[in-house]
Amino acid sequence: MKAIVIGAGLGGLLSAARLSKAGYQVDVFERLPITGGRFTNLSYKGFQLSSGAFHTLPHGPAGPLAHSLKEVGADVKIVRSDITTVRVPLKKGSQDYEKGFKDISFTDFSTLLSHKDRLKIALLIVSTRKNRPTGSSLQAWIRSQFKDEWLVKLADAFCGWSLSLKSNEVPVEEIFEIIENMYRFGGPGVPIGGCKGVIDALESVIAAHDGKIHTETEVLKIFVENGKAVGVLVGEEAYNADLVISNLGHAATACICGEVLSGEKDSGYLKILETLKPSAGIKICLAADEPLVGYSGVLLTPYAKRVNGINEVTQVDPGLAPPGKHLTMSHQYVAPENVKNLEAEIELGLQDLKEIFPNKKYEVLLTQSYHDNWPVNRAASGTDPGNETPIPGLYVVGDGAKGKGGIEVEGVALGVTATMKKILG
Amino acid sequence: MKINENCVGCGQCASFCKKGAIEVKGKARATDACIDCGICVLYCPVKAIEVLV
Ligand SMILES: Cc1cc2nc3c(=O)[nH]c(=O)nc-3n(C[C@H](O)[C@H](O)[C@H](O)COP(=O)(O)OP(=O)(O)OC[C@H]3O[C@@H](n4cnc5c(N)ncnc54)[C@H](O)[C@@H]3O)c2cc1C
Ligand code: SF4
Ligand code: SF4
Numbered sequence: 001m002k003a004i005v006i007g008a009g010l011g012g013l014l015s016a017a018r019l020s021k022a023g024y025q026v027d028v029f030e031r032l033p034i035t036g037g038r039f040t041n042l043s044y045k046g047f048q049l050s051s052g053a054f055h056t057l058p059h060g061p062a063g064p065l066a067h068s069l070k071e072v073g074a075d076v077k078i079v080r081s082d083i084t085t086v087r088v089p090l091k092k093g094s095q096d097y098e099k100g101f102k103d104i105s106f107t108d109f110s111t112l113l114s115h116k117d118r119l120k121i122a123l124l125i126v127s128t129r130k131n132r133p134t135g136s137s138l139q140a141w142i143r144s145q146f147k148d149e150w151l152v153k154l155a156d157a158f159c160g161w162s163l164s165l166k167s168n169e170v171p172v173e174e175i176f177e178i179i180e181n182m183y184r185f186g187g188p189g190v191p192i193g194g195c196k197g198v199i200d201a202l203e204s205v206i207a208a209h210d211g212k213i214h215t216e217t218e219v220l221k222i223f224v225e226n227g228k229a230v231g232v233l234v235g236e237e238a239y240n241a242d243l244v245i246s247n248l249g250h251a252a253t254a255c256i257c258g259e260v261l262s263g264e265k266d267s268g269y270l271k272i273l274e275t276l277k278p279s280a281g282i283k284i285c286l287a288a289d290e291p292l293v294g295y296s297g298v299l300l301t302p303y304a305k306r307v308n309g310i311n312e313v314t315q316v317d318p319g320l321a322p323p324g325k326h327l328t329m330s331h332q333y334v335a336p337e338n339v340k341n342l343e344a345e346i347e348l349g350l351q352d353l354k355e356i357f358p359n360k361k362y363e364v365l366l367t368q369s370y371h372d373n374w375p376v377n378r379a380a381s382g383t384d385p386g387n388e389t390p391i392p393g394l395y396v397v398g399d400g401a402k403g404k405g406g407i408e409v410e411g412v413a414l415g416v417t418a419t420m421k422k423i424l425g
Numbered sequence: 426m427k428i429n430e431n432c433v434g435c436g437q438c439a440s441f442c443k444k445g446a447i448e449v450k451g452k453a454r455a456t457d458a459c460i461d462c463g464i465c466v467l468y469c470p471v472k473a474i475e476v477l478v
Pocket of ligand 1: 006007008009010011012029030031032035036037038039051052053054055056057058217218219220247248281282283370375376377397398399400407408409410412470
């Protein structure tokens, strides 16, 4: 059996590893000279920056991606990060960090609430595990339960950091699925070697099973015969296969299917694709001689104007920076209406960093922004349309087709697992 | 080379330019150090860089 994978992003390579291991003859076609898509390293001034991700797996060594990597025999060491902390103003009532701040453990967030709200939270933590809230956004749900804006700020920082969304854009169902996954798999971790550590390990598995990865090779068209996907067009050459997996997201995949997907029977599917909104974000990469954060956990910054959170990956893998240096990266959500003002948004992020790290010395290495066709997330979490398409034999994997409750690459892994279950049984 | 409106500002091109000739802030911009070698064109994920002929 032959399989073709379009795109060598994380979802594409994970699928290729699974299929080649299961005995398929696999060809992966990647348009760029490099593999890994938004999940690989970019060497810059001696630092290992990344093409997208923060060198972080949201559920670390016990999450769905780690599990999938183990399953295919990909050799990656993933180190669990320290506990997530939250930077809060020193003075109660303060709305920024200017007059001082302290860091509290994420799990202690309720200590900043009134006694009554603290009790309510304790009860809700128990009751919502049985009766999950539904039918609203996370923000609307919080406001329906509490009068305290601190919780909304915290929710925005968490959603901004982990999903590049605001809490009023995230369905409450999705957040409770994520919370359940936190209980199940634990918090984030960093793969040794960064994102590329994962990509290299997957490529070794694919090579060991005679799979082939062709770089600088763009797929122009997906061939469909008798309603079924049968191959792809690369340059002027046609390649046949029993199975086609696309790593491009549903919308871009539909584009290269051409007129096959225009009939009345597909109108429902095409309508769903129109509603998909990729999420936008900005990453600012800092270099420093002395640590800025000082531990490997995520630092959430709910009182900053734009920055949602920061991590310092060199606390886990010093190899991601030149000897003696630290690599610290911040993430900020970008609202759809601000995508046209990225320069101003970046400026606000840079001002935030000055407030978050007063009296610290650092250099801004690179600012990186992501939106539209190269976004943080192709389908905003909770809106993913699944892995199947109206065309039998054509599946979509990647962050445009994540599994439920899966934050970013964990969602990619859950989506690949669901796809493989359909294909391999 | 010319950077068109497809550019998202991801900075990928800057990391592959051997001349350090790309600055990025929301969008990429080539500086005077650019020698028009065309290497960065290949690495842009959204086809935003065009070589001028
Ligand atoms: C700023 C930022 C921070 C992030 N932080 C994190 C994080 O810390 N943790 C986390 O888990 N996730 C994070 N993410 C998300 C994560 O990076 C993505 O979810 C993941 O990399 C998406 O992988 P994918 O499988 O969808 O493939 P993609 O990375 O989208 O790869 C698709 C590949 O297909 C190729 N391609 C496109 N068209 C064609 C064609 N026609 N023919 C051949 N090839 C083609 C592309 O060149 C690309 O290589 C972050 C993303 C960003 C942008
Ligand atoms: S690689 Fe392309 S999209 Fe990214 S900054 Fe450079 S020109 Fe813009
Ligand atoms: S054309 Fe060559 S020198 Fe100019 S920016 Fe691109 S890679 Fe750098």
